[in-house]
Amino acid sequence: MKPTKCHLWQKENITSKDFNWEIIKTYWEDSHFWRYLQKCKKCGQLYINDTLEFIDWKEGNDEIYTTFIPVSEEELEKHDFSELQPIEVFMFSPRILWDKDGSIKWIK
Numbered sequence: 001m002k003p004t005k006c007h008l009w010q011k012e013n014i015t016s017k018d019f020n021w022e023i024i025k026t027y028w029e030d031s032h033f034w035r036y037l038q039k040c041k042k043c044g045q046l047y048i049n050d051t052l053e054f055i056d057w058k059e060g061n062d063e064i065y066t067t068f069i070p071v072s073e074e075e076l077e078k079h080d081f082s083e084l085q086p087i088e089v090f091m092f093s094p095r096i097l098w099d100k101d102g103s104i105k106w107i108k
Contacts, residue, residue, distance in 0.1 A: 002094060003070035006045040014096065014104040021049070027082040035081065037071075046071050047096075048081050050089045068096040 003009045011018060024046070025037040032053040039046055048069040056062050069092045071079075089095070094108040 001070055001072050001075060003045045006040055006043045006070065008040070008045075008096065009070075009106075014106075016098075016104065021047070033086070035084075037076070037081070038068075046073070046076070048089070050084075050086065052086055063100040064098075065100060066098040068098070070094065 008014055008018060020041040021038040022041055023036050024039050027035040027037070027048075029036075032055060034049070034051050036049045037046060038049050048071055049066065050069070051064065051066040054063045054065075067089050069089060071081075094106055096104060097107050098104045
């Protein structure tokens with residue numbers, strides 16, 4: 001779904017300061033992997049937050065990847081987000097990718 005009413009959809013350069021979430025549901029929560037259903041406090045848009053952390057035991061340069069998938073109530077009924085494998089979040093478009101280099105951008 002296109003979150004056309006969400007302020008993030010309209011924003012050209014998203015930063016971490018643009019995020020103001022309320023966690024609605026926890027699907028998974030581990031020290032290096034978590035998935036939440038979150039609501040944007042500014043506009044009410046629902047997002048799936050899928051975060052993976054890859055540990056660099058040698059250099060200590062852990063890589064963290066976070067994907068935010070805008071969803072509707074209908075999509076929440078249609079998909080069991082607790083069962084999705086991390087790679088499967090990439091089948092959703094559009095989505096926000098917060099990459100390991102700190103960049104945050106829409107993937108449309």
